Amino acid sequence: MEASSFFSGLLSGVDYRSLVDAIINAQSRPITRLEDRIDRIETRSDAYLSFKGLLSSLKDASTALRSSDAFGARTATSSSSSVSVSAANNAPVGSHEIEVFQLATAEKLGSDSFQDRSADLGLSGEFLINGRRVAVAATDSLDDIAQAINGVNSGSTASGVNASVVSVGSSDHRLILTSERTGATGVDLVEVSGGVLKSLGVLDATMSTKHITSDGALSDRFANGTQSVGGLLGLTSPPAAGAVGIGSLSVTLDLSTMSLTDIADAINAEASLAGSGIQATVVPDPDAGASVRRLDISGTTSFTDAGGILETLGFLQGGKSGVAHELTSATAFQDAGGVNPATAGTQLSQLSIGGNGAGVQAGDTLTISGTRGDGSTFGFTYTVGGGDTLQTIVNRLNSNVDGLQAGSRTATASISANGELVITDDQVGGSRLSLSIVANNENGGTLDFGAVGTSATGRLRQISAGADAQLSVDGVYLERATNSIADAVEGLTVELHAGSVGDVVAVMVGKDIDAFVSDIQAFIDAYNSSAEFVRTQLERDADGNGGPLAGDSTLRSMASDMRRAMQTALAPGVAGNLGRLGDLGIEIQQDGSFSVDTARLKEALETDSGAVQRLFGIHGAGSVSELEFVGVTDASVAGTYGVEITQAATRAQILGTGFGGTYVDDGTSDSMLIKDIASGATYTVALSNGDTLQDIIDKINTEMDTALSEIHEASAQLFSDGVGTVATDSTRLSDLFDNLGANLGVAAGDTLTFSGTTRGGATIDTQFVVTDPSTQTVGEMMATLQSAVGPDTRVYLDANGRIRAEDQETGSSLFTLDITSDNAGGGTFSVGTIAAVQEGRTTSGIVAVDNGGQLELTAEGYGSNEGFEISFLAGGTDGSASLGVAAASYTGLDVQGTIGGFAATGLGQLLTGDADSAVEGISLLYTGSGVGSVGTMSVSRGIASLVELAADALVSSDGGSIDDLVEQGQRNIDSMESRISTIEDRLARRRELLLRRFLAAETALARTQSQTDYLFASLPQFNQNER
Incomplete structure (x- = not known):
């Protein structure tokens, strides 16, 4: 302010600024008193918040202790490391004997050898791997196929199969399929179209019945019996429609349009016309889900099909036999004429090579050496005798003394239809089989077998077989697909690690007394911590000094409520022999804390853990079996209430x-x-x-x-040309046409927007930008769309060229989808509207x-x-x-009635006490059909439940007492800070006023002084003038 720029009392000699400060300081004493009060309130609030933290811990410990499963913990022990066990709360206490005969193993399959893992294989078609569709294009390499297989091993319906490419050598690469799941089911492979699996060598050409029954066979499992099989499997190129052989019947089937029900009808119609006893029925499979259906064909076990229809349905399956290692001579011999291939009976002297006689004569020798499949060596010299044939050499090679048939890993020599010497390992799989034949031609002949090289590499298609675990539990034989078994004994999980016949493992399940004691001790410790806090806060020292809450009656009242809950005694009818904490060895001490006699507590838990649970938790029981206790709320009052039913639920x-x-x-x-x-x-x-x-x-x-499952389908079809060829994943975007034969004109710069909601309700908002329609394909667009919708819904281009979205699980769905294009390049790309063609339901x-x-x-x-x-x-x-x-x-009708004479509301068979009464929140289930007085419902609250309620009343974020106190304190602080502000404003104005007044006085004094000085200065002149 202007006044503050002057020096204080230069003329008067009075330091009026210090005088004003003293006046203002004297008048500021109310501010100091208010600030002291604020400090005390804040300190008090901090103390209450500390108390709240302790009570929150106590509440948590109380909640854990009063829950219905608080005393259900179990221990499980095994007498051997070959079996480990764990027990849930519902596991019955007792002992079990487990004998493990065989562990579950996972299947592993291998393909043929390929020279280049990244080269186009020229294979195209579809196959199923554990029910998931895999599409292969002609441009796909071995690595691409592995990637495609791994791509379906994701989401809620993951295939459970991993694919990898193993490089045995620089020109020997093999596809390996490994099941993530153990069990005899293993890797389920279905050749749908194109023969890809057989071309890869994962399956052989043999077929066998897959699911044999006593009088026929079952199909694979399908989500329902009403949708087309091709649609259920999501096939874009299902097997071509054609005739299949079922017993003596020839039935024409089309999987792209026919459902299981349609197929059954077609089979039954043919059987009826032929007077055959063959019958087809669509049957449920409860073990796989309520909606799952299978086709059951009875009356024949003969199934033939060259087009893959019955294999796709799951009646037939491809073989997984191993390949035997085979050697073949480079020379193909002819008979004497040099025209026809030699046979095993051709005499050696009549052999021709390349149309010329070999000139073999008696006395010529062959030096033969090699290794059998296991690497063991053999060798001998063969001398040609008169009349010897190729079979004579074969017989010598097959000697069980020193030839191929000797030892533990044998092989067999033979002559092929082409006149070649062929050596075949008698065992499938990898082999070290080799052979060298040197013709010494002592008589000037030209016999030469040539190099005997590998014509078929020995390998196992099934590198390791999937197998179920085999065991017995308490003498009952079991088979399970996994080594982790949770359904043999209720609540008990058994992990198998090893075992053999005769090794019996003892398993013990008991109450986890130590866990019970730990939970109770945690509860007592939490209470003692809160009690100790109260004690130190309330007490004063000899001088009367104490903590911020010393003498606080509210804190004392809170502590009293908590102590009262801890000292509750249950009614004798509920408690039995354990009605108070003291009966467990938990006694209150002189300082208000509780001590635990662990030995007595353990004894009570071992003797009657149910009574201990009632002492701590919430308990309810009906007097008749038709009355079942369901639960209570915090407002419910313990007691025994008569139940009156005026209307039973229907x-x-x-x-x-x-x-x-x-x-x-x-x-x-x-x-x-x-x-x-x-x-x-x-x-x-x-x-x-x-x-x-x-x-x-x-x-x-x-x-x-x-x-x-919910299915959505686009209304418009996509074609790959103007004459109606349906588009596929490999169709280039520039080659897309509509149903009228017009090119859609997809151009670089076009942006496709995918919007909607996923099955679970999450937002879909993704864009696909066209950069080069001449190279980008429909498959790339669909991959972006699949990523946007997530793994719970599968999107694909169906056999009709429509975009289709199918939930992978049954039940209701929030899925919606819209696909739009800005057609920035002037095109007309559109898939139409995408609407539900099948609503999801349970x-x-x-x-x-x-x-x-x-x-x-x-x-x-x-x-x-x-x-x-x-x-x-x-x-x-x-x-x-x-x-x-x-x-x-x-x-139906809801149950109606009263509980303890108080109004109650029914919903189905559930009757719940209305608000603002003692029975508020008490819920019971009445399963009877009679009316009138049907019995009583007794409800008790144990100590942990009462402590939980008492603590919650103090610490709840929704109107808890401590928060109310802290908030009231804050309101008081806000009020006092407002008063301080008002006082400070008033004193500032007062200071300014005083300063101005002193300044005015100083100014007046200066003016008077100036006048005085003038008069004094003028006085001599005045006197002179007077003269």
Whole structure:
């Protein structure tokens, strides 16, 4: 301020600035008092927050101790390192004997040898590997195929097979397939089209029945029986439609359009025409999922098919036999005429080579040496005798004394149809077989076998076989696909590491008493820490000084609530012999803390862990079996309450009337639509003229048991030329045409946008930029799209050239997809709209039965939220009236009643006490059908539960007492800081006023002084003038 620029009291001699400071300081004492109060509140709040942290730890320990599984921990021990075990809380206490006969192993397969791992193989087609489709193009190399196989080993339906290329040498490269999963099932390979697997040498040319039954065979498993097999497998080039042999029947099948149901109908139609007993039925496979279906063909075990249809269905499978190492002589001998190939019976003297006689004579010798498959050597000299034939040499080579048939790894010599000497290892797989034959031609002949080189490299297609684990548990023989077995004994996981017949491993499962003691000790320690804090805060020293909360009545009250909860005693009817902490050896000490007698605690836990659990946790029990305790909320009050039922819960049900035995309609089937109210899914059943009641029941129950994955399909097709050739993944973007034969004009710079939501609801927002349409392919675009939608949904270009998106799991889906192009280059690229052609759904619990010759439908669940809606859709003439079931909505009734005389709300069979009553939040399940007074429900809260409630009331972030105190303190601080600000503003103005007044006085004094000085200076002049 202007006034502050003057020096204080230069004329008056008074230091008025110091005087003003003293006045202001005197008037600032209220600020100091307020600041002291703020410091005390902040210190108090910090102390309460420290207390809150201790109570939060106590609450966590209480929650862990009062939970239903707090005393369920188990220990599991094994008498041998060959078997390790772990036990969950639900594992029964006891002992078991385990004997391991065989470990589960994983299958490993190998291909033929290829000279260049990165060269185009010229193979094209599709195959399935553990149900996942792999497409191969002619430009793919061995490395590319390995990459494609690994590409399907991802997501929720990963194949479980890893592919790698092993380089044995610079010109010997092999594809290796290794199953990630153990078990006899191993690597399931299906040759769909193009013969890729056989060309790679992973499968041989033999075929065998895959899933043999006692009177026929089963197909592979399929997601449902109503969708085309090609669509279910996502095939873009399924086997061509054609005839297959099923027993004596010839049945034409087309997997691109036919479902399992269609195939069964076609087989049965042919069987009927032929008067054959062969029958095909679509059957469920409950072990693989409620909706999974298989085709069961009975009446024959003979299946033939040259086109891959039955192999794709899973009735036939390719062989995985090994390859024997084979040697062949470079020379192919002819007979005496030099025209026809020599045979084993051709005499050596009549042999010709290249049309010229070899001149072999008696007495000529052959020096023969080599190694057998195991590397053992052999050698001898063969002397030609009169009349000897090629078979004579073969017999000498096959000697079991010193020839190929001697030793443990034998081989066999023979003469081929081309007149060559052939040596074949008698064992498949890798071999060190070799042979050298030197013709000495002592009589001037020209006999020469040439180099005997490898004509077939010995190898194992199945490098290691997949095998199930074999074991016995308590004398019961088991087979499992994995060495980790969790379903043999409830709650017990068994890990197999080694074993042999006769080695019995003892396994013990017991209560984990040490874990129980540790949890209880943690609870007591947490309480003691909070009690110690309270004690040190409340106490004062001899001078009356204490902590920031010394003498705090609120803290004292909080501590009292916690101590009261700790000292709770359960009612005798609930507690048994353990009604208070002291009964466990947990006693309160003089300082308010609790001590634990570990020996007594362990004894109580070993004797009756259930009673210990009731002492700490929440317990509820109905007086009759129809009353089941479900749970409570924090507001629920412990006690015994009578249960009065005024209405028992019911399930939705409809019983038809007037059905005459068969459905009456015209030749076009009607549709019965049944909507499951709980899930919102709709199930459609075809009703055909002549259907019996059992036919209709079977159709309904089959449909209800069928879960579906959601499928979306583009409305527009993509073609690779103007004459209707469907586009594939290898089609270049510049070669895309529409259904009218017009090129879509995809140009560099075009941007395709993929938008929508994934199956789980995440946002899809990805772009694919066209840089060079003459080299970029549809497959590259689809790869970007697949990456955008994630592994839960598979996107592909189907056999009709439409983009198709199929969820990999059944059930409801949030999947949506839109594909747009900005067509910046002036083109017309579009896939149309992408809409659901099949809604995803789970199975339904709605069941159809025959009740007195009438159709009865019943929902699985109880209550008003469970049930079904029935409607009909006429195919031609509406015959639905003949079924005797009305189109309407049918729901069940919710249970109604009271608990302890207090109002309660029912939902299905669940009855829950209403708010603002002692039974608020008490939930029970009434499974009976009677009404009236049906029994009582007793609810108790143990010590840990009560401590948890007490602690929660203090530390809850939603209105907890400590937060309220801290927030009130902050409000007080805010108010005081506001008052301080007001006082400081007022004192600043006061200071300014005082300074101005002193300045004014100083100014006036200066003016007076100036006048005085003037007068004094003027006085001599004035006196002179007077003279």
